[in-house]
Amino acid sequence: MCSLCSFFKSTIGRKILMALTGLVLVLFVMGHMLGNLQIFLGAEVINAYAYKLHHLLPAAALWGIRIFLLGSIAVHIWAAVTLTLDNRKARPDRYDDDKMVQASYSSRTMRMSGIILLAFIVFHIAHFTARNVPGMQYEEAGVIEPTMVPLVKHGEVVVKNGHPVDTFNVNDMMVDGFQVWWVSVFYIVATGLLCMHLTHGVSSMFQSVGLRNALWRKRLDRVALVYGWVVFLGFAVIPLSALTGILKKDPTGGLPVAAAEITETLHK
Amino acid sequence: MxxxxxxxxxxxxxxxxxxxxxxxxxxxxxxxxxxxxxxxxxxxxxxxxxxxxxxxxxxxxxxxxxxxxxxxxxxxxxxxxxxxxxxxxxxxxxxxxxxxxxxxxxxxxxxxxxxDLVVDRTPLDKIIQAGGFITARAGSAVDANAMPIAKGIADYAMDAAACIGCGACVAACPNASAMLFTGAKVAHMNSLPQGKAEKDRRTLAMVTTMDGEGFGGCTNIGECEAACPKSIPLDMIAHLNRDYAVAQMKNFFKPVA
Structure with missing residues (x-):
């Protein structure tokens, strides 16, 4: 057997792949959370951030990153599914008196939290990236395109080649999206499950690549717990703030009132 | 009374x-x-x-x-x-x-x-046969104390060698994984100078046999460590994962077997 084949076939090889792809996703969620929290700095900031994400790199590179992230998820799931099937085969019978001595709840429910997270990721991408969830198109009935607003920097409209630069009004998309109560509940539940998944995963990935011992297990378990909770609170606070009205819509995209009126007339 | x-x-x-x-x-x-x-x-x-x-x-x-x-x-x-x-x-x-x-x-x-309560534990013997030994001519072994081994390494290898191969780790694992057993054997042999020469070959062979015998994979939940009558720590599984990753890396460029 070729050496790479034996690596992919072995239980340890697949666990190493799960750890490495897990690391990519662990770092991604932290970046994503920090990025999202900019909504609390105002529409100007979050819209400019979204514009930067879309335009900082050429389109090909942006797609490269997207494919890398989706690929990581795919490999993570492939390893999880094939290992789970192998594990089930290895232990077909349960004990009559089945009990765990010390295994944490989150470590035993990785598959459950993972499957629900996958459903969430599909919904989340359809919701905000593809924007094709029926009834949630952030506009008057039937219009699928989200609101475009001028890109604002230091209270002024950014002009490129004599035209004001348009960008998605991410602020309003998020506030609108989260004003649907069950969507917000789904987001909060999903980030709660993400917290559970990370509580085990962030420490477990070090074990899978062999970088853990008894002392570091204790430390990394604590790091994982804190990491999971930080990610949960950082994500959950946004739908919660939108629901409770702390976050408000800003149809101007963050322009001061006077400037907003001027651009509006310019657009006409 | x-x-x-x-x-x-x-x-x-x-x-x-x-x-x-x-x-x-x-x-x-x-x-x-x-x-x-x-x-x-x-x-x-x-x-x-x-x-x-x-x-x-x-x-x-x-x-x-x-x-x-x-x-x-x-x-x-x-x-x-x-x-x-x-x-x-x-x-x-x-x-x-x-x-x-x-x-x-x-x-x-x-x-x-x-x-009744008797099970066939031959698969554990097969894992040992795959690499739980050092290759030496019979009768030619030097005195054990002729080879200096640092105290820390000797203690660590001894802790790993405490494994009695009862199979409680497999029994406790919801995936019937033999990683703690294999990890203890690999950590024991791979950390001593006598076993170092065959480190990579041993690791790959024992893991391949372990998987081939139908044991499941490790999900790092730690029930094996809790059930082990010799309290073999999860560190041994980390050691196995580490040695396996290194062995695969070396094997990719130059076959170790």
């Missing part, structure tokens, strides 16, 4: 590999709290024989916690409720009067039940 107890024993009875097997319930009276768990089973067997029934078959040998033969899941925990204790070293004082004790064989696909 010694205390005695009356117990209800629910034990797995299975005639042979092909039999489906089921629980049987027996009443036992006046069991001394000073008797060991296996002595309690001996008393049960004598009672069964006296009544004209087959005794309960179970593995046992040294009865002092070092041979790794005894293998039974007591109330859902391999080797019973006491941590770092084999079933033979478990005493009835850890149970109470009137208790129902459920005794099952190791449950794992690679460990088929031979009879």
């Amino acid at each position: 010694e205390k005695t107890m009356n117990l209800t024993i629910r034990v797995w009875r299975q005639k042979n590999r092909l039999d489906v097997g089921k629980f049987a319930e027996y009443k036992l009276a006046n069991i001394s709290e000073d008797s060991s768990f296996l002595e309690m089973l001996d008393i049960l067997s004598e009672q069964l024989v006296a009544d004209g029934h087959e005794p309960v078959a179970f593995d046992h040998d040294c009865r002092e916690g070092i041979c790794g033969m005894c293998s039974m899941t007591i109330n859902g925990i391999p080797h019973g409720p006491e941590s770092g204790t084999t079933a033979c070293q478990l005493h009835m004082r850890h149970f109470h009067d009137g208790q129902t004790i459920t005794i099952e064989p190791w449950r794992a696909k690679p460990f088929p039940v031979i009879k």
Whole structure:
């Protein structure tokens, strides 16, 4: 057997792949959370951030990153599914008196939290990236395109080649999206499950690549717990703030009132 | 005066590999709290024989916690409720009067039940055969103290070598993974100078055999460590993962076997 084949076939090889792809996703969620929290700095900031994400790199590179992230998820799931099937085969019978001595709840429910997270990721991408969830198109009935607003920097409209630069009004998309109560509940539940998944995963990935011992297990378990909770609170606070009205819509995209009126007339 | 107890024993009875097997319930009276768990089973067997029934078959040998033969899941925990204790070293004082004790064989696909509580643990031997040795000419071994080994390394290898190969790790694992067993053997051999020469070949061969014998993968939940009568730590699994990653990396560029 070729050496790479034996690596992919072995239980340890697949666990190493799960750890490495897990690391990519662990770092991604932290970046994503920090990025999202900019909504609390105002529409100007979050819209400019979204514009930067879309335009900082050429389109090909942006797609490269997207494919890398989706690929990581795919490999993570492939390893999880094939290992789970192998594990089930290895232990077909349960004990009559089945009990765990010390295994944490989150470590035993990785598959459950993972499957629900996958459903969430599909919904989340359809919701905000593809924007094709029926009834949630952030506009008057039937219009699928989200609101475009001028890109604002230091209270002024950014002009490129004599035209004001348009960008998605991410602020309003998020506030609108989260004003649907069950969507917000789904987001909060999903980030709660993400917290559970990370509580085990962030420490477990070090074990899978062999970088853990008894002392570091204790430390990394604590790091994982804190990491999971930080990610949960950082994500959950946004739908919660939108629901409770702390976050408000800003149809101007963050322009001061006077400037907003001027651009509006310019657009006409 | 010694205390005695009356117990209800629910034990797995299975005639042979092909039999489906089921629980049987027996009443036992006046069991001394000073008797060991296996002595309690001996008393049960004598009672069964006296009544004209087959005794309960179970593995046992040294009865002092070092041979790794005894293998039974007591109330859902391999080797019973006491941590770092084999079933033979478990005493009835850890149970109470009137208790129902459920005794099952190791449950794992690679460990088929031979009879009652006896399972076939040959797959663990196959893992050892794949790499749990050093290659040396018989009769040519130098004196052990002729080769200086740092105290820390010797202690670590000794901790790993404490594994008695009973299979409780496999029995405790919801995936029937043999990673703690294989990890202990790999960590033991790979960290000593005598074993270093064949480190990569050994690691790959033992893991391939482990997977081939039908053991599951590790999900890092730590139940094996908790059930291990020799308290082999999860560190050994991390060691195995580390050595495996290195061996695969080397093998990719230049075959190690």
